[in-house]
Amino acid sequence: MNPIIHAVNLTKSYGNKKALDGLSFDIAAGEFLGFLGPNGAGKTTTIRILTGIIKTDEGHFTIDGPDLPDKRQILGVMPESRGFYPWMTPMEYLGFFADLYRIPGKEQATDILLSQVGLSAQRNSRIGTFSRGMKQRLSLARALCNKPKILFLDEPTLGLDPQGQEDIQNLFTKLHQQGITIFLSSHLLDEVAQLCSRVVIIHHGRLVAQGSLAELQVQIGSQNSTLKDIFLTLTKA
Amino acid sequence: MVLIWVCLHVVANSVEAEPQASDKSPLAVQIGSTRSLNGTAGDYVTITAQIRNTTSRPIDKVTTYLSLADEETKLPVDLEDWSAEKGLFIETIDAGQTLPLQWKIHFVKPGAYSLIVVAEAAGNDVPQTSTITRFYVKPKHNLNPGHVLPVALGMPVVLLFIMVIVTYKRNSKVA
Amino acid sequence: MFRYIWIKEMKGELFTWKSTLWLIISSLLLSFTSYSFLTNKELCLLDQTEMLWLLGEIIVGTGLLIVAIDASSTVTGELENETVESLFLSPMTLCDFVLGKFLACLTLWGFIFIVSVPYMLVTSAGSRLGSAFISYVFLLGTLVVIGFILLVFTLSFLYRSSKNTLTTSLIILMALAVPAVFSSTLKNNPFGWLLSKVNPVDNAFSALDNVLVDGQTALSQNWPFLLPLLIFCLLMLAFMAYSVRCFSSEGIIRNE
Numbered sequence: 045m046n047p048i049i050h051a052v053n054l055t056k057s058y059g060n061k062k063a064l065d066g067l068s069f070d071i072a073a074g075e076f077l078g079f080l081g082p083n084g085a086g087k088t089t090t091i092r093i094l095t096g097i098i099k100t101d102e103g104h105f106t107i108d109g110p111d112l113p114d115k116r117q118i119l120g121v122m123p124e125s126r127g128f129y130p131w132m133t134p135m136e137y138l139g140f141f142a143d144l145y146r147i148p149g150k151e152q153a154t155d156i157l158l159s160q161v162g163l164s165a166q167r168n169s170r171i172g173t174f175s176r177g178m179k180q181r182l183s184l185a186r187a188l189c190n191k192p193k194i195l196f197l198d199e200p201t202l203g204l205d206p207q208g209q210e211d212i213q214n215l216f217t218k219l220h221q222q223g224i225t226i227f228l229s230s231h232l233l234d235e236v237a238q239l240c241s242r243v244v245i246i247h248h249g250r251l252v253a254q255g256s257l258a259e260l261q262v263q264i265g266s267q268n269s270t271l272k273d274i275f276l277t278l279t280k281a
Numbered sequence: 282m283v284l285i286w287v288c289l290h291v292v293a294n295s296v297e298a299e300p301q302a303s304d305k306s307p308l309a310v311q312i313g314s315t316r317s318l319n320g321t322a323g324d325y326v327t328i329t330a331q332i333r334n335t336t337s338r339p340i341d342k343v344t345t346y347l348s349l350a351d352e353e354t355k356l357p358v359d360l361e362d363w364s365a366e367k368g369l370f371i372e373t374i375d376a377g378q379t380l381p382l383q384w385k386i387h388f389v390k391p392g393a394y395s396l397i398v399v400a401e402a403a404g405n406d407v408p409q410t411s412t413i414t415r416f417y418v419k420p421k422h423n424l425n426p427g428h429v430l431p432v433a434l435g436m437p438v439v440l441l442f443i444m445v446i447v448t449y450k451r452n453s454k455v456a
Numbered sequence: 457m458f459r460y461i462w463i464k465e466m467k468g469e470l471f472t473w474k475s476t477l478w479l480i481i482s483s484l485l486l487s488f489t490s491y492s493f494l495t496n497k498e499l500c501l502l503d504q505t506e507m508l509w510l511l512g513e514i515i516v517g518t519g520l521l522i523v524a525i526d527a528s529s530t531v532t533g534e535l536e537n538e539t540v541e542s543l544f545l546s547p548m549t550l551c552d553f554v555l556g557k558f559l560a561c562l563t564l565w566g567f568i569f570i571v572s573v574p575y576m577l578v579t580s581a582g583s584r585l586g587s588a589f590i591s592y593v594f595l596l597g598t599l600v601v602i603g604f605i606l607l608v609f610t611l612s613f614l615y616r617s618s619k620n621t622l623t624t625s626l627i628i629l630m631a632l633a634v635p636a637v638f639s640s641t642l643k644n645n646p647f648g649w650l651l652s653k654v655n656p657v658d659n660a661f662s663a664l665d666n667v668l669v670d671g672q673t674a675l676s677q678n679w680p681f682l683l684p685l686l687i688f689c690l691l692m693l694a695f696m697a698y699s700v701r702c703f704s705s706e707g708i709i710r711n712e
Contacts, residue, residue, distance in 0.1 A: 058710075097544060097545070097709055098708070099707060114547055116545060121545045123542065127537040127539035127540075127541075128539065129464075131468060131472050136467075140460060140464055145546060168455055169455070170456075183542075426494040427578060428578060429579070430491070432577075433487035433488075433490060433575075435574075436574055437483045440476075440480045440571065441480055448471075448473070451471055
């Protein structure tokens with residue numbers, strides 16, 4: 045079966061610093077993939093390349109086959125940078141993006157999105173008054189605006205309280221059950237271990253390991269290791 | 282006799298005296314009635330004067346012009362600002378002839394002024410001036426020239442009003 | 457697609473009081489100026505045509521200043537507030553983005569012009585130059601503003617910083633505007649003449665002078681001034697196209 049994301053030899057440098065160095069991996073359709081790496085490993089660069097924000101220096105990738113002219117129609121992204129327009133309300137913000145995606149019936153669609161992320165009560169409040177957690181939820185709502193086939197999540201639960209984290213994680217599980225392919229980049233290894241069926245670990249822009257938790261335990265030769273142990277072992281080497 | 286003398290004196294004073302020549306200049310200049318010169322800033326007035334050839338020969342190429350001074354600052358006034366013609370040129374004044382002179386000026390700045398008319402004849406080094414005429418220009422107070430006040434006050438108020446309405450409507454919609 | 461960017465920008469300007477405050481301030485400036493022109497004893501010395509010319513210069517100058525300040529932050533603001541990534545993750549192209557922002561800045565000039573129309577009407581009352589005055593302020597102001605917006609956008613894409621863009625834009629504006637108000641005697645030497653021929657602000661002011669003071673109201677009589685303005689706009693468009701290409705090749709987000 046063809047992978048929904050097929051990345052080959054992704055290489056990207058910023059000046060003299062190599063952010064990605066020949067990274068290759070595949071993601072199957074419907075998979076919930078955890079993408080791990082220490083700070084500066086190249087996780088956000090990888091997401092930005094796959095979502096078209098920046099161009100790769102070498103290598104190539106395909107998303108959902110080579111024939112789709114504009115991949116952005118099927119991608120939902122919750123990026124690392126979470127800027128908003130403080131004067132807007134969530135209804136206006138999501139309505140604006142619904143216009144950009146040409147979503148019909150945008151009022152109803154934005155209502156549903158806001159109820160999905162738990163922001164219905166704040167639908168007409170200014171975003172400038174939102175807490176960090178509320179902004180995270182709104183960012184997720186925007187990522188789901190176009191009913192994406194593939195969802196990229198860059199540190200989605202960072203800054204949320206435990207209840208908020210659980211709510212969002214439950215939402216991810218529900219979305220995954222609906223058949224959405226999810227690419228999750230997170231430092232919260234417990235979250236990744238709980239949600240993801242497979243993990244890719246990168247370090248210094250290179251692939252270090254990939255596989256399910258069981259496969260990674262075999263790889264490092266320790267059946268009882270947690271994902272944290274595996275991560276620390278593989279990235280220290 | 283006394284009565285006849287008085288009558289003659291009154292008659293003599295009621296007629297505008299012709300310009301009198303000085304000992305040296307062949308020309309005599311006199312400004313017209315000064316009563317009409319007092320005005321208000323913004324007025325357009327006509328200054329009249331007369332020039333007379335007091336000699337028995339014609340005089341050629343005579344230039345006459347106004348000289349205006351501000352009595353307060355004791356400085357001459359640039360007549361270009363007052364839109365006065367620079368000077369009047371007379372080709373020839375016949376012997377004994379009296380000619381009228383006229384300048385239109387625009388009262389620009391209020392204040393007290395002194396005015397003389399100067400006449401220069403070609404070939405004569407000594408110009409002839411009239412006696413000093415003093416007049417006063419009253420200030421003009423117009424708070425709404427050209428109906429600018431409604432626009433000047435109204436536009437910012439209207440804009441502010443529109444913005445307040447828009448903000449009020451927005452705030453009532455947004456929590 | 458650019459339409460949504462344009463509408464979003466206009467709403468942002470309206471609801472944040474940013475541009476509207478500038479409009480109110482420029483209205484106050486025009487109120488003071490037109491009232492002073494008509495009531496001040498010294499300024500009443502001005503021939504009406506010279507008064508209109510001065511007012512036209514003030515309207516165009518104010519428009520240029522406000523639009524330069526607005527344009528400096530409209531592109532770089534998205535980069536600095538980290539909203540640009542979300543925008544480009546949607547099916548919006550860079551062309552849509554630039555066009556939407558450009559139209560928003562141009563619309564601001566439109567509002568400034570509309571605000572100035574009553575002042576132009578009241579100061580030109582009694583002369584036969586009212587329609588020529590209003591038409592040429594609109595035409596010349598629009599041409600200069602278009603060129604300047606493109607210039608500021610060029611700087612925005614190159615600098616990626618609103619502070620640097622704003623500072624450079626204001627310095628360029630000053631460098632163009634100051635020689636434009638020099639007297640004609642200072643422009644008599646070859647260098648001054650050349651500078652006045654290429655300076656778009658100078659050409660705009662000279663065209664206004666030609667129309668209002670010299671009474672040359674036909675378009676054909678003002679081509680020597682309009683042509684440099686059109687060339688300025690085209691040049692700035694070319695520069696902006698180049699800067700957008702550089703911006704695109706470096707990536708929308710630059711890892712610094």
